[in-house]
Amino acid sequence: MSALVTVILPVFLVIGFGYLAVWRGLFSDGAVEGLMRFAQTFAVPVLLARSIARLDLGASYDAGLMISFYAGAFLSFGIGIVLSRLWLDRAPVDAAAIGFCCLFSNSLLLGIPITERAYGAEALSGNFAIISVHSPILFTIGILTMEAARSPGGGLGSVGINALKGVLRTPLVIGILCGFAVQAGKALTGHDLPEPVWAAMNMVAGAALPAALFGLGGVLHRYKPEGDSRAIAMVSVLSLIVHPGVAYALGHWVFQLPTAGLRSAVMTAAMAPGVNAYLFANMYGAARRVAASSVLIATALSILTIWGWLAILP
Secondary structure, eight states: OHHIIIIIHHHHHHHHHHHHHHHTTSSOHHHHHHHHHHIIIIIHHHHHHHHHHTOOHHHHOOHHHHHHHHHHHHHHHHHHHHHHHHTSOOOHHHHHHHHHHHHOBOTTTTHHHHHHHHHOGGGOHHHHHHHHHHHHHHHHHHHHHHHHHHSTTOOHHHHHHHHHHHHHTSHHHHHHHHHHHHHHHHHHHSOOOOHHHHHHHHHHHHHHHHHHHHHHHHHHTTOOOOSOHHHHHHHHHIIIIIHHHHHHHIIIIISOOOHHHHHHHHHHHTSOBOHHHHHHHHHHTSSHHHHHHHHHHHHHHHHHHHHHHHHHOO
């Protein structure tokens, strides 16, 4: 019970505060858009840049850690697509969008604050290692799959190039690349960024997670759960149980990850689908109701499932 109260509830209370503020008309939809734009376009990329710049690359990028997390993600993605086609009888483009919901966990806005509250800021290096390739890999895979579903047998070479260009323009990826650039600059010149720059980055980064969590609550208010109960249940099970279950099995028994690495892999995998899952579905006009409802319901259910994973982890 202590983990639920001290680790999980504070994060979800901030989300709930944002939800309540929008529901009661104290914070407008326009204000939510502006807050999320600040968080996702500026504050969170600065947080990522700062964190990647300070990573010990040799120690953080463990092959077992990456395989444990991404094997679970891709397995959930594949199962989601197959079951959407064979069990739910959805069209190929809908199946690709639903599969993306199973693939894209909310590794940043939920995974970082919950892991930090549970294990401390020093436990986040594995989380940031996973996040540093999370959006580039998963968006590219999602776009390629969607384009293949829309145009079977089409030229995926040009699609792949366009997908890569789109991914490289996203603010989160730009923030990640800036972090690596700081690392490279220091290695080549022996000089770090000036202290005033670090101080400014710390100020902006400090606002990132509270603003993003509050804004996430406001965004979730728009998503009304309705219909498609089987699809939503499938996404929730794959996201909250199968993905972290695979990460735990591989990390614990196959790769025998150190405690910090196992925690990062499992806790990052245990998060509900992020808002980007809905944005992806909305971009293609496919399975939007399933994506929106899955983000809302799985986020609520994750309060209990995260509690369970915290109890299982060392």
